[in-house]
Ligand SMILES: Nc1ncnc2c1ncn2[C@@H]1O[C@H](COP(=O)(O)OP(=O)(O)OP(=O)(O)O)[C@@H](O)[C@H]1O
């Protein structure tokens with residue numbers, strides 16, 4: 721199938737229901753979304769509207785009932801086999817008995833053959849980039865929540881995937897740390913542009929990071945609105961204080977409140 725040039729992720733008309741036949745609940749209803757190569761797209765919406773389900777369908781972790789997903793022009797299965805998809809789950813899921821460095825190197829070790837002809841990122845370098853240069857030989861249990869999150873992000877980048885899927889990676893962090901992590905990710909992404917799908921509940925986070933913000937509605941989960949974030953790049957923390965940022969915050973919050981109100985009727 722012909723894919724628009726530069727298309728990273730193509731989600732076409734994806735529907736997904738859960739539950740036994742007869743009492744099925746539609747969680748995703750005809751969702752279509754394209755994320756261009758190098759584009760950062762955030763997904764925001766009421767709890768239970770299907771954000772994680774959409775991310776999991778895109779990652780190939782669950783199958784859609786209807787519709788298709790292509791990654792860089794190939795099926796999700798092929799893209800996943802080719803290690804084109806990086807995934808940062810909501811909880812870091814590090815192996816407690818392995819050091820931080822071993823955790824980050826693990827995907828390389830278990831897949832030696834498949835990796836023989838691809839460019840891999842140096843695990844130590846990645847850990848340093850994410851501020852864990854001095855923690856490589858520690859075990860996950862010896863790290864703070866924020867450090868564990870950073871290790872999980874470093875691990876997802878180790879294959880240098882073309883597509884990065886992140887499910888609320890900073891949700892467990894306090895506001896201060898969350899902002900630090902957000903800006904570190906932004907810096908890293910600005911020099912390593914991937915197609916990113918980033919699920920978050922934070923409006924400022926979505927604005928600071930994204931090119932576009934997808935606002936989802938619930939019951940059934942669907943795309944309600946897509947908001948362009950045309951703030952100039954590269955962005956720094958100074959952007960928070962600009963009128964443009966505040967205007968966008970108002971727009972996104974209004975869109976979100978409309979969905980929240982609808983979700984509670
Ligand atoms: N494997 C499953 N089996 C049955 N129902 C499921 C399954 N996974 C998700 N659901 C249901 O689908 C709906 C959407 O779930 P999902 O996790 O995608 O929401 P979400 O938007 O990520 O919510 P949150 O913001 O709370 O993380 C919920 O009602 C959830 O209970």
Ligand SMILES: [Mg+2]
Pocket residue numbers: 771772773
């Ligand atoms: Mg979720």
